Amino acid sequence: MDFLISIIISAPAILIALTVHEFSHAWVAYKLGDYTAKAEGRLSLNPLVHLDPIGTIVLFLFRFGWAKPVPIAEYNFANPPLGTTLTSLAGPLSNFILAIVGTMVFHLIDTDHLLINSLVIYFVFINIALMCFNLLPIPPLDGHKIIRGLLPPQIRFYWEQMEIYSIYIFIPVVIFLIYTNVLFTVIDAIVVNLIPTYQFFL
Secondary structure, eight states: OHHHHHHHHHHHHHHHHHHHHHHHHHHHHHHTTOOHHHHTTOSSOOGGGTOOHHHHHHHHHHSOOOOOOOOOOGGGSSSHHHHHHHHHHHHHHHHHHHHHHHHHHHHHHOOOOHHHHHHHHHHHHHHHHHHHHHTSSSTTSHHHHHHHHHSOHHHHHHHHGGGGGHHHHHHHHHHHHHHSSHHHHHHHHHHHHHOTTGGGTO
16 A cells, blocks of 8 residues: 555655756757757656656666667767767756755645645655666667767777667666665665655655
């Protein structure tokens, strides 16, 4: 019963976090000259165009997950490596900003209402979790693309070759993260600095 309640309470946070994350990718790509995401309907705040069924279920169950990747054509950027890096960074950065906003709301409302506190804390936690997960430097996550754009051309080629084996890297890493506390240790460390009492509400 508690698990079901936590899923219901976390649903708004998950929908907002995933939607804003993917919209931010699409918006930055659009501003930098790539209209691919806009043409495919991804420059939208409609959650339905962004949700990946498996990634969303994983996020509900394990508190980290993913949405459908936003398509980009980096040759449309004036500086393709930099454009891809900025577009990739936009998603995790948007989640960090949302988490900061949620933290400010939590401290400003200063209420003893359990439901309100739980909603806000789940909002902060989910956004930090989504940020941390997507910053992992493995394909096809944002962290891999961010690093790619920062590497010199002679090294970038070898980094890109990892994408060929992305499915063989991604699935074992997800399984490892599910059965260990490595990622959650990082997430906890960040969230507890934002809201020291958050664990009382989750």
